[in-house]
Amino acid sequence: MARSLWSGTISFGLVSVPVRMVGATESKELRFHFLDKKDLQPIGYDKVRRDTGKHVDSDDIVRGFEVEKGRFVPLEDEDLDRLDVELTKTIDICDFVDLDEIDPIYFRKAYYLLPQDGAEKPYRLLVRALDETGKVAIAKIVIRNKQHLAAVRAANGVLVLETMYYADEVREPEKVEGGGQLRKPEVEMAKSLVENLSAKFDPAKYDDTYRKELLELLQAKAEGEPLPEPREDTGGEVVDLMAALRESVERTQKKKSGGRKRARKAS
Numbered sequence: 001m002a003r004s005l006w007s008g009t010i011s012f013g014l015v016s017v018p019v020r021m022v023g024a025t026e027s028k029e030l031r032f033h034f035l036d037k038k039d040l041q042p043i044g045y046d047k048v049r050r051d052t053g054k055h056v057d058s059d060d061i062v063r064g065f066e067v068e069k070g071r072f073v074p075l076e077d078e079d080l081d082r083l084d085v086e087l088t089k090t091i092d093i094c095d096f097v098d099l100d101e102i103d104p105i106y107f108r109k110a111y112y113l114l115p116q117d118g119a120e121k122p123y124r125l126l127v128r129a130l131d132e133t134g135k136v137a138i139a140k141i142v143i144r145n146k147q148h149l150a151a152v153r154a155a156n157g158v159l160v161l162e163t164m165y166y167a168d169e170v171r172e173p174e175k176v177e178g179g180g181q182l183r184k185p186e187v188e189m190a191k192s193l194v195e196n197l198s199a200k201f202d203p204a205k206y207d208d209t210y211r212k213e214l215l216e217l218l219q220a221k222a223e224g225e226p227l228p229e230p231r232e233d234t235g236g237e238v239v240d241l242m243a244a245l246r247e248s249v250e251r252t253q254k255k256k257s258g259g260r261k262r263a264r265k266a267s
Contacts, residue, residue, distance in 0.1 A: 004021065005021050005022060006111075007020040007021070008088075008091060010090075010093065017126055018118070021114075024112045028211060092139055094139060096130075096133070106170065107162050107164055110160055110161070127159060130152075131154040136151050136153045137151065137152040141163075143163070150163050183242075189246060193245060196253055
């Protein structure tokens with residue numbers, strides 16, 4: 001059973017649903033160590049004072065906030081207990097919205113919300129209501145001393161909470177201009193390419209090929225096996241845009257028609 005990261009209550013209207021939060025994702029990123037170049041022994045991480053460079057034990061370290069330049073205020077655990085319990089232990093639903101109204105740029109990290117003992121029925125009721133209305137709950141939750149905006153949705157019979165960025169945390173992009181006018185044939189050809197490469201989303205279809213190749217290279221290096229020659233970056237090649245689009249469309253059409261033929265033979 002996954003470790004509970006947070007426990008509290010989902011609150012909407014006069015309804016309260018006790019839940020616990022567990023991680024919905026995990027990173028498969030390869031973790032590297034810092035080593036001494038002379039003998040490849042691991043280098044530890046030492047916490048030192050910035051002014052003297054002297055080591056400080058973990059027991060002597062506290063969290064603090066810089067209220068003004070060079071002036072800090074410590075934050076103790078008992079200070080957090082002074083805050084409104086409802087604020088820190090409640091997922092407070094503000095609105096229900098359509099999922100397609102939310103730009104994916106706002107999403108941060110996903111968690112599963114599971115019912116606490118005895119809360120299974122109201123939990124299932126909320127899952128059913130969200131599932132049948134197609135709505136997503138926009139809520140606020142405090143995790144690790146930060147209030148997050150969050151989206152709560154139903155997925156595969158459970159609740160998923162995804163923390164979100166606030167509007168003022170999302171930067172406005174720079175405008176992209178120049179490069180000449182887009183011609184209608186170019187646009188139509190680009191749309192055809194998009195259509196030919198379209199498919200239903202299947203997350204199991206994609207894997208981290210870079211991580212796999214890097215792990216294989218490290219294992220080969222550890223065994224003293226010959227390694228491939230480093231690849232040179234040839235740089236961006238200037239191509240005829242329309243010619244590249246046309247060739248891409250032709251290739252994807254052939255690939256698509258080939259897939260249909262194999263499917264008919266299999267059936």
